[in-house]
Amino acid sequence: MEVEKQYQKRIVIKVGTNVMTNKDNRIVVPILRKLVDQIARLYEDDIICVLISSGSVIAGKEVLDGNTLIDPTARRQVYSAVGQPRMMRHYYSLFHDYGMRCAQVLATKRDFDLGKHRDNMINCYEGLLNQGIVPIANEDDAVSLSMSMFTDNDELASLVAELINADALILLTDTDGVFDGHPDDEDSNLIRNVTTDQAVEQFVQSSNKKEGEGRGGMESKINVAKKTAAKDIPTYIANGKRENVIVDIAHGKNVGTRIYHEGD
Template sequence: MPAFRKVVVKVGTNVLAREDGLLDFTSISHLVDQIAALKQAGTEMILVSSGAVGAGRSLFEAPEGMSKVVRRQVLSAIGQVRLMEIYRQLFANHGLFCAQVLATKADFQGHTHYNNMKNCFFALLRDKVVPIVNENDVVSVSELMFTDNDELAGLVAAMTNADALIILSSVDGLLSAPPGEPGSKVIHEIACDDKQWLKAIAPSRSSFGRGGMHTKFR
């Protein structure tokens, strides 16, 4: 019997990307191997994955003069296809299917959309399928965008009644001080009502993503 019956894993762009911002296929392969092992051991797995923009960047060079929003939409639309093809091939090596779920914030606000998506998740999890979730950047408007996929992962975990939400990061964890400072150490456990940890969170964003440590604890 697995320790957790249902787990949501969130992986950000900084974990999936190399230093140049393009996809790191070795990291993605290792991630899929571990998720597949848990799935085959009886744990229902949901993956919330960034990386579409990075995948698009490796395939397409956006023309000069394109606005930042349109550029992100174009790269995401092109890259999402590539990202899912990579996941499809890797999960197939383990005899598993993956399914694409693209969501917007509006899907969590309307009763009908919410229930439709929830029912779809539960149907997918009954079979040998790993749902892979990402924000639908092509149709999301700035006022209704998720802060980043950390927020999306939290909403998916709540929707599916997950036993655990695991957020993978390119740093060791929540640190008591900035990484370069002497004496900086990992804070292994915090209580929900303990606001002291807020002092340890830097407001900066990750290199290629929209989030950072702060959004992981909101």
């Protein structure tokens, strides 16, 4: 019989599409392996993680190049429905290599509304975490409608962090954090610390970088990070392709941009 355990810390990690894909917009499994390796190392340090993973739509596109659906919502639903099991197959195999277990948790926004849906979500996460099973969460794109969709997976990550009383939220992207100018500009500097009332949105500039099928962006990440930090959950925006980024943040190293509530 499994013995329930209360881990020293709980960390929610959101990994975006741009972190896990290459220039051809295909899933890079070695990047997923590096993420899993870091989660496994934290597990040995008595820190349990929840992974909010994008990628299902891209994974579906990889095998459905001939999809002729014109309606963008239906097309996204089909891609996601095909891609979700492909992503979970990757994660199941990778975690298995480390002797760990993972589980899929799909949700729509209404599942976080006060009431039975939210209570069921809490029970699910608590059951998994107390058994040392890593929940891998994503929006249920196959059934989500406009009124029950998350703005993006950053919002889902924030809601999960609040739901499980996380000690930190890490939003992984393909830039090093929040800059005081365009990230590609040599004169731009990384902003290491941001308070919830600090106006850094003014520095966010649009980029021509291809976003694939992702819906989020830096402005979304800052908004979500501030809302999460205001609930006393320190939030970090960092480069998911940086070596040991998750482990370093979890161990208090000065990596990426930290958003916090003043007084924490």
